Amino acid sequence: MDKPILQVVDIWKSYEDLQVLKGVSFELREGEVKVLFGPSGSGKSTLLRCINMLNPPDKGEVFLRGENITDPNVNINAIRAKIGMVFQHFNLFAHLKAIDNVSIGLRRVKGFPKEEARAKALEVLQSVKMEDWADHYPAELSGGQQQRVGIARALAMDPDVILFDEPTSALDPELIGEVLQVMLDIAKAGKTMIVVTHEMGFAKAVASEMIFLGDGVIIESGTPEHFFVSPKSERVKNFLNQLDVLYGSHEKLLK
């Protein structure tokens, strides 16, 4: 196999007295979709935010294509441009129309000329089926539409990897499907992704590996088959049962 795109090595992170991550390591290869799941407070979101250094880890290293991005001498802005992020609450720029939300990174970070950035943004909006809403402000869009623009904003930068931080958990149930569908399309098109989600239908459909995080460590990892057929630890079994009871499964939403 080729070299990993992303290597996460022994990440530790605490907030004041709370030790959130206690030595997490994994690797991600080109085209892989990694699903992170686990109880709330287990450190999933923190782990994503350590990977793009929004919250730098206390200890441990992250390598993007072999480059140590936790090194303080590295140009973190240039690195972040190669790591897309999709947020739970979308975080679209409220003062910009959908198209400008998608093109602003191209213009300000990648230095695209205005027209070129616009053309590319429109193309990416098409890929998430939002081209008809290009001239609308975020507040005029539904949650699902906003999140699709959020995904387009990350995609437009052509990142090496996209981090999804619970992208559907702030959405009304009837809007989850459209977002999962877009994510599924991206995954099938070969994008490398790390997805924090409890949507087991999505995981089953595209995850190359699933990681169960609990109390800041990886408790169990394996393929979706492994988790849904024969999970090892009691904790994982209980958690998956609870998910089924609480959320049901959205598999039927996916084509």
Added chain:
Amino acid sequence: MSDIPTLSEIIYYILRRGLYHTLLLTALGLLIGFILGISLAIMRVYGAKELMWFSSGYEKLFRGIPLIVLIYIFAFGLPDILWYIDPLELRLGSVVLALSLRSAAYQSQIFRGAILSVAPGQMEAARALGMKGSQAFRHVVMPQALRLAIPSWSNEYAVVIKDSSFASAIGIVELTQAAYFVSVSFREIWALSYLILAVIYFLFTYPITRIFGERQSKKLKKLGMGGG
């Protein structure tokens, strides 16, 4: 004006004599206050500890001194240092200085509040795209903060235009001083001249604060901005 003047004559006289200086003082006071105020707000929100102290100390100082005292300090103090400048210009400068330094203290608070009410996720999303902190501020936080500040800022305009009337205390002929001239020339109608003055000030403040205050508030709500 030996006979008692008509209403429109009084209005015309007050506007002709006074409007220019009132608007000039207001515009300069607000503009300089804006530049200083934004700088102070940025220091207060993003600055190192020393800059935060400076900014917060500045706010406390200039909010704690009556405007008329500031005007007297500058108007009577500056000529000793800047004796070569034309006295009228120096008096105007003193009022501009007093208005803008004090307005900066209030505008700093307005913009600090506005910057802080831009949702933190906005800055995060900008940084996650690879923008530098300064780019994220300029292209994402600042444009939203300015929009959020408009309603409070229109209120500050109302304060400054009304307080420019203190310039009359050092003999600058602006609206209030012009009305005073009318009142002393025609003792019989002194109350009327001030009543007209009051209406003029009102007409220069209320419609503006209404347009920029209420309309902008509605627009912001539509954009879902401000903590959203």
